[in-house]
Amino acid sequence: MEFALLHPDPDDPDWLRPVPASVALAQRLTPLEREIAERRRLSIQLADAFEPFMTLSAHMTAGTDSLTVLEGGDRINAALNLATSQCQAEVLTIQPSDRYTERSLLRGLERDRPLIERGVRIRTLYQHTARYNPEKLAYVAQLADGKVEYRTIDELVERLIICDETVAFIPTRDDQQVALELRHPGLVRYLIKVFEFMWDRAVPLTAGAPYETAADGITSIQHSIAKLLVEGHVDEAIARRLGMNVRTCRAHIAKLAGALGSGSRAQLGYLIAQSGILKQEEH
Template identity: 60%
Template sequence: MDFALVHPDPDDANWLLPVPPSAALGQLLHPIEKEMQDRRLLTAQLADAFEPFMAISAQVSATTHSITVLEGLKRINDTLDVSAAQCQKEVLTIQPGGGRRENILEQALKRGQPLVDRGVAMRTLYQHTVRHSQGTLAYAERMAQGQVEIRTLEELVDRLMIFDRSVAYIPVNDDRHVALEIRQPALVAYLTQVFEQFWNHAVPLLEPVAYDPTPEGISGVQRSIAKLLIEGYVDEAIARRLGMNVRTCRAHIAKLAASLGSGSRAQLGYLIAKSNILDP
């Protein structure tokens, strides 16, 4: 009965009469096919109605609201190469940390030299520690042939690259194997303002860094380390913030302790406060 293969005998309700399977199947499929036709018609009508809105949305998303996650160093570098090749006017970069490894500098030179050759202006922010890196200084000298400016600061935010003020790249995590490509105008403009703020306070690479006067035997770098020490930063965090390796940071801490006559980390904090070396 459920499959319509039998139906009651109109002459005797106690009997069921068979129905040809083809007829039964057609009877069952007809309402289903009718519903499918109605659904297809509704689908086509909805697609037609939404088509103009989808076109506008796709255009806006592609040009102004795109934030793309880039995973893997190869994809990140390939994407940066494309943006560099398309760049016409200006590149802004923040490169925290100390001196670069040779392979990193070669990659930067390979990407940056065509920009210089095309007359694209480039401004780069490093940390003061690159002033002691011969490899980085040699790279800067080669890049200085064009419209290239390099300045340094003691502390910087994480890595940032901006091309033509229309697309920006920032890392997602510390190992920098994941990055964000940002094309949203408001966000790119904000990141550009961040760069400009740092740039205005930075020192040109070829000019000496003017540290505030410090007591005899204590350098400006050691004074910066002392400031971070009393704020509770551990050696690794201090090294990362000042763009140096941990061994160099600890060597500076040891010299600072010797200058102040400290025999322990706890005493060092006390002597830093007592010495007033951080007072204006």
């Protein structure tokens, strides 16, 4: 009955009569062939409609050497997933501090685990504050068995992901909803040099805490805050650049003021300049 190989007898509905297999098959195939023909007609129409745009797109790609604007989280993640799935040697990432959501944590694990299983090396830069972020520490722990290295540094600028020295991704908006996919060899090489510059100055995550008090009674993070204060940055900007909340930043500023004996914000800037701690940091 499913294949229409039987049909009710018109003279006696209680009986079923056989239908030749060729007839039943033709009855089943005819609507399918009609649908296939219609789909083919639509596909030809679509190809014809897109032909001028395909030509234009090819010229644009050749002219820009593949600089692609990715809009929306879904499209950005799809491009990242494709790039990492094709990666064979190394992934470099810069990840400024933020609060990891469970969803983003799972997405990162799903993307990084296959890389590690293929033997791809991963090097990631965080800010020092990541050492006190339970979500990031849990993430690192789950990937610790592979060829993965994590380092922290006091200040990072923006996110960066580079795959196999061929493609790089950078955000263009603070809400992370627009990104650039870069495949220009010169741009990618430049971004790799930026990464390596910071990597050489970063501290392995397994090393001692970078906030330990130096001989002058001022911690490394307070040296970084002092530098930004002298440059004229407000508390909110300093906190954002160092990956901490404003309250924590102000607590460090208060400790810095106490260590230098400052009674006001204006005096603090003067004492920082007079103390020579910024020159010590450079050495």
